[in-house]
Amino acid sequence: MIKFTHISKKYDNGNYGLKDVSFKIEQGEFVYVVGKSGAGKSTLLKMFNREEMPTSGEILMGNVKISRLKNNQVYKLRRQVGVIRQKDLFLPNRSAYENVEYVLSACDVPKEEWDKRILDAFTTVGMWNFREHRTYELSIGQQKKIAIARAIVTSPPVLIADEATANLDNRSAMDIMKLFNKINRQGMTVVFATHDSTMVNTLRRRTLELSYGNLIRDDRKGGYSATNDPKNVYVW
Numbered sequence: 001m002i003k004f005t006h007i008s009k010k011y012d013n014g015n016y017g018l019k020d021v022s023f024k025i026e027q028g029e030f031v032y033v034v035g036k037s038g039a040g041k042s043t044l045l046k047m048f049n050r051e052e053m054p055t056s057g058e059i060l061m062g063n064v065k066i067s068r069l070k071n072n073q074v075y076k077l078r079r080q081v082g083v084i085r086q087k088d089l090f091l092p093n094r095s096a097y098e099n100v101e102y103v104l105s106a107c108d109v110p111k112e113e114w115d116k117r118i119l120d121a122f123t124t125v126g127m128w129n130f131r132e133h134r135t136y137e138l139s140i141g142q143q144k145k146i147a148i149a150r151a152i153v154t155s156p157p158v159l160i161a162d163e164a165t166a167n168l169d170n171r172s173a174m175d176i177m178k179l180f181n182k183i184n185r186q187g188m189t190v191v192f193a194t195h196d197s198t199m200v201n202t203l204r205r206r207t208l209e210l211s212y213g214n215l216i217r218d219d220r221k222g223g224y225s226a227t228n229d230p231k232n233v234y235v236w
């Protein structure tokens with residue numbers, strides 16, 4: 001469970017990214033975050049892995065208050081929140097495989113688990129046959145799949161995607177969306193920020209809408225929890 005209580009974010013220059021935003025997400029939910037450019041979507045997502053700190057309010061993840069985490073504990077939070085951005089950065093002269101493997105080397109996943117985890121991640125995104133390619137040899141859509149494999153290889157309970165389909169043509173975007181759905185059905189919570197209303201209206205899920213930093217809609221109609229027995233899987 002992730003709970004935002006009265007979260008506001010005022011940036012140093014006086015801009016408000018979020019204003020008094022409260023909501024709760026159960027493990028295994030799929031949630032869209034929508035709103036115009038500047039509405040606060042990225043600010044909201046940055047709260048999940050403490051890339052930005054709220055100015056006021058409290059965020060609970062499982063039973064841990066994110067703001068109370070000491071700086072030397074934040075890595076534990078970050079390991080539980082896979083992040084996919086609009087633009088993917090890769091190690092340029094390494095293969096897709098090595099790019100995914102690199103993430104494991106930065107965590108304490110035992111080495112004997114690496115091969116299976118990497119195989120599973122590549123299989124989920126359908127890119128095993130492309131594992132030896134350099135990422136620049138792949139299409140933007142294929143690169144996105146590698147970025148997703150990289151984000152899920154450590155099996156984080158939560159996956160955050162910020163405009164992950166923005167640079168893609170419609171067909172590849174839908175392809176990637178279906179992939180996020182598939183990952184969600186495996187039990188991962190997915191929080192997906194987008195300004196693409198076509199997508200949101202095609203694959204209907206719970207939708208949080210922001211406007212000028214305010215949460216103006218929490219539409220549960222399309223939403224459902226993929227896991228029948230949702231439980232907190234965060235490890236602190």
Ligand SMILES: Nc1ncnc2c1ncn2[C@@H]1O[C@H](COP(=O)(O)OP(=O)(O)O)[C@@H](O)[C@H]1O
Nearest residue numbers: 011013015016017036037038039040041042043
């Ligand atoms: N680092 C920052 N410093 C100052 N203002 C910021 C910063 N990041 C975002 N903002 C402001 O916060 C508001 C929300 O921005 P953002 O979260 O990026 O919106 P979105 O992702 O929906 O486009 C905007 O007014 C933006 O200018």
Ligand SMILES: [Mg+2]
Nearest residue numbers: 041042043162
């Ligand atoms: Mg943004």
